[in-house]
Structures are given as structure tokens and as C-alpha cells.
Amino acid sequence: MTTILAVHRDGRSVLGGDGQVTLGSQVQKHGAVKVRALRNGSVLAGFAGGAADALALLDRFEAKLDATGGQLLKAAVELAKDWRTDRALRRLEAVLVLADASSVLLVSGNGDVVTPDDGVLAAGSGAAVATAAARALVRHTKLSSREVVESALKVAGEIDLYTNAHLTLLEVGR
Numbered sequence: 001m002t003t004i005l006a007v008h009r010d011g012r013s014v015l016g017g018d019g020q021v022t023l024g025s026q027v028q029k030h031g032a033v034k035v036r037a038l039r040n041g042s043v044l045a046g047f048a049g050g051a052a053d054a055l056a057l058l059d060r061f062e063a064k065l066d067a068t069g070g071q072l073l074k075a076a077v078e079l080a081k082d083w084r085t086d087r088a089l090r091r092l093e094a095v096l097v098l099a100d101a102s103s104v105l106l107v108s109g110n111g112d113v114v115t116p117d118d119g120v121l122a123a124g125s126g127a128a129v130a131t132a133a134a135r136a137l138v139r140h141t142k143l144s145s146r147e148v149v150e151s152a153l154k155v156a157g158e159i160d161l162y163t164n165a166h167l168t169l170l171e172v173g174r
Contacts, residue, residue, distance in 0.1 A: 001162030002034055003126030004046035004097045005153055006104035007134055007145045008119035012173035013099035014145040015044040016153050018126070019166035021051070031166050038062055039070050042100060044170045048124030049094030057083070057094055061107075072100045073115075076107050084111035095123040101174045126153075126160030146171055 004017045021029040035046040036058065043065060047054030060082065064075040076098055083092070096107045104121045106114045114121070120138060122130040133152035137143055143151070149169055157165040 001125035001160075002048045003122065003124040003130050003153060003156045003160060003163040004034060004048050004095075005122045005127075005130040005134060005149050005156075006044075006046070006097050006099045006120075007138065007148045007152075008099065008102070008104045009138060009145040009148065011101065012145045012171060013044065013101060013104055014149045014169060014171045015046050015097060015099045015104070016149040016167055016169040017046045017048075017124075018153060018157060018163045019168065020162060020164040022162055027164075030164055033168050035168050035170050037170050037172075039065060041170075042070060042172060043072055044099040044172055046097045046123075047094050048097075048127075050092070053092035054094035054096070057092055057096055061096060061098070072098060072103065073105065073113070076105055076113050080107050080111050080113050083107070083109050097121060097123050099172060101172050124163070126156035126163035129159045130156040130163075 006015045017034040019031040064078045068074040120134045133155040137148045157163045
């Protein structure tokens with residue numbers, strides 16, 4: 001399990017993830033990297049769920065991104081359509097959180113492509129905690145997107161058993 005959090009604020013998107021890898025109830029690794037920069041850093045991608053499944057989806061997403069000239073939403077919709085209709089892809093168990101300089105979105109195997117109203121989006125076992133912390137910080141502070149993501153993920157790491165404080169943060173802006 002893991003926690004991936006994206007925040008878009010003031011023309012910047014930040015995507016962060018913790019580093020914990022668990023198998024059942026045991027921690028196998030503390031410092032995994034579950035967020036990546038794509039297209040020379042103009043698009044960010046993070047994943048929650050099965051690593052092999054997520055990496056296969058990231059490869060497919062990257063191909064869609066190239067085919068659409070780097071259009072995040074269009075590439076995400078195309079991936080969601082394939083994911084929903086392709087028999088082999090349907091079995092993949094992961095969620096992708098994606099971001100560019102103007103938006104953040106989530107893509108799931110149910111065919112969902114979700115863009116939040118408030119620029120805050122999370123996935124994984126600590127998603128509810130990270131989302132709540134990030135929304136409170138966005139509403140009541142002037143912290144940057146990066147500071148919000150870092151603080152909210154630290155809160156999730158204090159509460160969720162499957163989230164740790166070994167964070168990787170990536171940022172993209174105009």
C-alpha cells in the first residue's frame with residue numbers, strides 16, 4: 001500500500017508519494033519511488049497498487065501521451081478507455097495520479113478520469129488522511145503546493161500503517 005498526493009495551486013502542480021512497500025502485513029522496503037517525471041518533466045505520474053501493474057499502465061500512458069502530443073487529459077481518457085475495454089488490462093490493479101502545470105487527475109481501471117474541483121487529489125491507503133490534511137492546508141494557509149503535499153503526506157504517515165515518511169516530491173509549473 002502507499003499514499004500518493006497531488007496538489008495544484010497557483011499555477012504549480014506537485015505530486016508526492018511515500019516510499020513504503022508492503023507485502024501482506026510486513027514492510028519489505030522503505031524507500032521505493034512511486035512518482036515519476038515524464039516528457040522532460042512536463043507531466044508527473046504516481047501510482048498506488050500493484051507495482052508491476054502500475055508500471056505496465058505507466059508504459060501505456062506514456063505511449064498515449066506521446067500519441068497525443070503531450071495532452072494530459074486526452075492521453076488519460078485514451079488510457080482509461082483501453083483499460084476498461086482490453087481484457088488483459090482490465091485485470092490490472094493500480095490507480096494512476098497524473099499532473100501537469102495546469103491540472104491533476106486520477107485514472108482508474110473502472111474507467112474513471114477524475115479532476116478534483118479544489119486541486120487536491122490522492123490515492124492509496126492513506127488517501128483520505130492526506131486529502132483531508134491537504135484540503136485544510138490549502139483552505140487555511142498560504143503554503144506552496146510543495147509545502148502542502150509534504151506536510152499532508154507526513155500527517156498520513158503518522159496515521160496510516162501503510163504510509164511512511166520517506167517522501168519523493170516532484171513539481172511542475174508554468
